[in-house]
Amino acid sequence: MKILVCISNVPDTTAKISFTDNDTKFNKTGVQFIIGPYDDYALARAVELKEQHGGTVTVLNVGESESDPQLRKALAIGADDAIRVNTEPTDSYFVAAQIAHIASQNSYDLILMGRESIDFNSGVVHGLVGEMLGIASYSPVMKLDITGNEAKFAREIDGGKEHLSAALPLVLGCQEPIAEWKIPNMRGIMTARTKSLAVVEPVSVDDSTVLEKYALPAPKGSCRMIPAEEAEQLIALLKTEAKVL
Amino acid sequence: MATYFSRRNLDFLLYEVFHATELTKYPYFEAHDRETFDMVLDSATHIADTLMYPYYRDVDRNQPELKAGKVTVHPKIKEFLTAVGDAGLIGASFPFEQGGQQLPELIGSCMGFIKMAANNGMMYIGLTSGAANLITTFGSENLISTYVPHLLSGKWQGTMALTEPQAGSSLSDITTSAEPLENGSYLIKGQKVFISAGDHDAVDNVVHLMLARIKGAPKGTKGISLFVVPKSRLTDDGTFVDNDVASTGIYHKLGQRGTPAMHLTMGEEDNCYGWLVGEPNRGLNYMFQMMNEARIGVGMTGAAIASAAYYASLEYAKERPQSRRLNEKNLLDSPQTMIINHPDVKRMLLFQKAVVEGSLSLLMECARLSDLVHVTEGEEKENYELLLDLLTPVAKTFPTEMGVRAVSEGLQVLGGYGFTEDFPLEQMYRDIRITPIYEGTTGIQSQDLLGRKMTIKNGKAPRLLFAEIAKTLEEAQTYDELKPYAERLRKETGRIQEVTASLLPFAMQGNIERFLMDATLYMEMFGIVTVAWQWLKQGIAAKKAQLTLGDTEDAFYESKLHTMKFYFHYEVPKTKGLATRLLDTEVLTLETGKEVIL
Ligand SMILES: Cc1cc2nc3c(=O)[nH]c(=O)nc-3n(C[C@H](O)[C@H](O)[C@H](O)COP(=O)(O)OP(=O)(O)OC[C@H]3O[C@@H](n4cnc5c(N)ncnc54)[C@H](O)[C@@H]3O)c2cc1C
Numbered sequence: 001m002k003i004l005v006c007i008s009n010v011p012d013t014t015a016k017i018s019f020t021d022n023d024t025k026f027n028k029t030g031v032q033f034i035i036g037p038y039d040d041y042a043l044a045r046a047v048e049l050k051e052q053h054g055g056t057v058t059v060l061n062v063g064e065s066e067s068d069p070q071l072r073k074a075l076a077i078g079a080d081d082a083i084r085v086n087t088e089p090t091d092s093y094f095v096a097a098q099i100a101h102i103a104s105q106n107s108y109d110l111i112l113m114g115r116e117s118i119d120f121n122s123g124v125v126h127g128l129v130g131e132m133l134g135i136a137s138y139s140p141v142m143k144l145d146i147t148g149n150e151a152k153f154a155r156e157i158d159g160g161k162e163h164l165s166a167a168l169p170l171v172l173g174c175q176e177p178i179a180e181w182k183i184p185n186m187r188g189i190m191t192a193r194t195k196s197l198a199v200v201e202p203v204s205v206d207d208s209t210v211l212e213k214y215a216l217p218a219p220k221g222s223c224r225m226i227p228a229e230e231a232e233q234l235i236a237l238l239k240t241e242a243k244v245l
Numbered sequence: 246m247a248t249y250f251s252r253r254n255l256d257f258l259l260y261e262v263f264h265a266t267e268l269t270k271y272p273y274f275e276a277h278d279r280e281t282f283d284m285v286l287d288s289a290t291h292i293a294d295t296l297m298y299p300y301y302r303d304v305d306r307n308q309p310e311l312k313a314g315k316v317t318v319h320p321k322i323k324e325f326l327t328a329v330g331d332a333g334l335i336g337a338s339f340p341f342e343q344g345g346q347q348l349p350e351l352i353g354s355c356m357g358f359i360k361m362a363a364n365n366g367m368m369y370i371g372l373t374s375g376a377a378n379l380i381t382t383f384g385s386e387n388l389i390s391t392y393v394p395h396l397l398s399g400k401w402q403g404t405m406a407l408t409e410p411q412a413g414s415s416l417s418d419i420t421t422s423a424e425p426l427e428n429g430s431y432l433i434k435g436q437k438v439f440i441s442a443g444d445h446d447a448v449d450n451v452v453h454l455m456l457a458r459i460k461g462a463p464k465g466t467k468g469i470s471l472f473v474v475p476k477s478r479l480t481d482d483g484t485f486v487d488n489d490v491a492s493t494g495i496y497h498k499l500g501q502r503g504t505p506a507m508h509l510t511m512g513e514e515d516n517c518y519g520w521l522v523g524e525p526n527r528g529l530n531y532m533f534q535m536m537n538e539a540r541i542g543v544g545m546t547g548a549a550i551a552s553a554a555y556y557a558s559l560e561y562a563k564e565r566p567q568s569r570r571l572n573e574k575n576l577l578d579s580p581q582t583m584i585i586n587h588p589d590v591k592r593m594l595l596f597q598k599a600v601v602e603g604s605l606s607l608l609m610e611c612a613r614l615s616d617l618v619h620v621t622e623g624e625e626k627e628n629y630e631l632l633l634d635l636l637t638p639v640a641k642t643f644p645t646e647m648g649v650r651a652v653s654e655g656l657q658v659l660g661g662y663g664f665t666e667d668f669p670l671e672q673m674y675r676d677i678r679i680t681p682i683y684e685g686t687t688g689i690q691s692q693d694l695l696g697r698k699m700t701i702k703n704g705k706a707p708r709l710l711f712a713e714i715a716k717t718l719e720e721a722q723t724y725d726e727l728k729p730y731a732e733r734l735r736k737e738t739g740r741i742q743e744v745t746a747s748l749l750p751f752a753m754q755g756n757i758e759r760f761l762m763d764a765t766l767y768m769e770m771f772g773i774v775t776v777a778w779q780w781l782k783q784g785i786a787a788k789k790a791q792l793t794l795g796d797t798e799d800a801f802y803e804s805k806l807h808t809m810k811f812y813f814h815y816e817v818p819k820t821k822g823l824a825t826r827l828l829d830t831e832v833l834t835l836e837t838g839k840e841v842i843l
Contacts, residue, residue, distance in 0.1 A: 029794070029799055030253060032252065068280075069280050072284070073284055073287070183288045183292065184287075184332075185288070185332040186337050186346045187333055189284045190276060190281065190346050192281075192284075193278070193281065
């Protein structure tokens, strides 16, 4: 089985976010980057499926060289090889087109990724890739098993789960608890250096969006403690100050 | 995500101050690069975040228990040991041939820092890797293949079994005996006290690296040998049988309660076997090679607990409103200010930060030196070795003694809440207190510094240190902002030389007691200056980074420089008082012929 896992390179969830150049550029100084947490679940499940069924796991990122440490980490966790499409990931359509291009050159049985990245959170790349390749896509997938040419999986829906089965190939957007995050062990870390990380140039895609500027949410106000016996005061404040009631 | 240490600070020290990747130019470390280093630290952080930090309080509140000779520990300990074993982190710095990955000690020491900051009550793996290291360095092939793979997998526990009731600081008084048997093993008999992780149910076996005296061996340190004494021993038919190491007591401790400290009795039924490591009567020598590493490890624990305390108190200080600022005292209608805005609270926080980051830097300097000792030869190697020998007692003592004070200030930041079980500071305060005691008390480290390390090879070690400091001073002089601090540090090294010169004549006259009478105060002064050197190094790196960044501001570097200045203006002046005492001719702690302490 050939599995492609698409990972995003995103700021650590505790990173301080700020912008430069009139709020048009994300300030990366001092920010630590990680594999997108949902992508990390997809990767963990891909490695488990490879252990069960054999085959290969290729990990793919659309991004500049700053993503290389994350690709190396994916190799250390158990991917066999890595591809980086050397370009800035400008929007979801652009990224999906690059992924679809790579996927169309290799016949993968499964294309896994997170249900969304945690930086821009568009949550549409899996759908777009499926559409571009003409294969079915599902999200958010929280359980996945393969028997022969068939995938059995569960999708989170409002208030519950739906259990589905479909023939491969598939594009799936994944989330917990599809697998537990894996941490690279020492041996994996050392062998990652010997695995291939191919850097390929992007295909051209028409610009569909233009970024005007970023804005941060208003800072959180300070916390106010109201004793439990003064619930009426709490309700009044929720109405008059917080204006949420 | 981790709130008990700063990864940014670790990266700064690793790559901007100590240039960790330069080690990979040596063939021994060439399989590594920055990405392997970062991934190792990421994995350690993940384990610390998920299996250690969440149980910090829990392992303290649910202490190990000894019942009917069996020791039970917190159930998470087993999960933790399995995770670190599976991740290959216990023996990561061991050579490839011995199942390791030749990871530099510099990175290994940072892993230790992260884990101990997350939960210092889980001491287990440092002991195991120390024991495995002793066996691989000095043991026979047979001992290595029998024990080391199990230890590195996390399934067996290693210990350091030195202390006896009458032999704590004075290991020359050890009496545990070893009687040679015809089959090459030894019959062991005696008692050991305070043995950390000396018995527990999270592992299948416990392997003691034990000091004992072979029957008829010379008195004192020259008659001590090192043995492997397992809890269960392997028989010729491949099965394990009980080796007559009984858990006869468990200590109820002030802190670090997640790890049992055991009283062990060997050979009550004349059925305890041990296997000699290396040659007879060389045991203390072997142990000392390991003890240097262990001492740096204890220093690291001190810095790590102080780090966790710093971040806990910093968070509190930013959120706790209390009082108005001193200049706004009469504005009673204005809201209370956050306590971080009071100069005295700022002072406590800066003190903590200065101690934590200064200590960590000194410890990483030592770890890097131990890597350089490993990969160099001849005079270069000898010089690194001498420097490391000189700095080791300081790197054990400053982070632990000052760490205790830093955690105390952290607790103080929380006011009354710091004294309650609602916040972790009270536990940190209890936990850190052991660090100036075990692995050689501060008194013993101080005698080692002044009595041995300052004088070996006619004072070559301090000469090497001052030469290193001079290099830093020269570089610092090229930045206007750092010049006054370089000048101050130059004066401080002069002060150390003056005090040392005034004490050495006592040693030459053979009056050792007078020479070492105030060794602990000498250590305090020496530690302050050594850490000032580390702060200046960090100041240089921060200045360089600021110049590269140009107009882009980065608060991290500003904070570094500010803390460096704080250290020089608030801590360094203390050497003056210490030097005054050390140069004082009035002697009040030696024999006076009269009872003076009543
Ligand atoms: C929690 C805990 C865990 C431990 N873990 C281990 C372990 O795993 N393995 C192990 O072998 N040991 C272990 N120890 C033992 C520890 O190393 C000793 O407690 C320590 O070395 C001090 O020995 P002592 O307790 O006998 O104190 P003593 O040696 O009696 O010292 C008492 C005081 O006298 C001072 N003193 C003693 N001799 C001199 C001198 N010559 N000059 C000046 N001052 C002196 C000391 O500095 C100290 O202040 C542990 C101890 C504790 C409390």
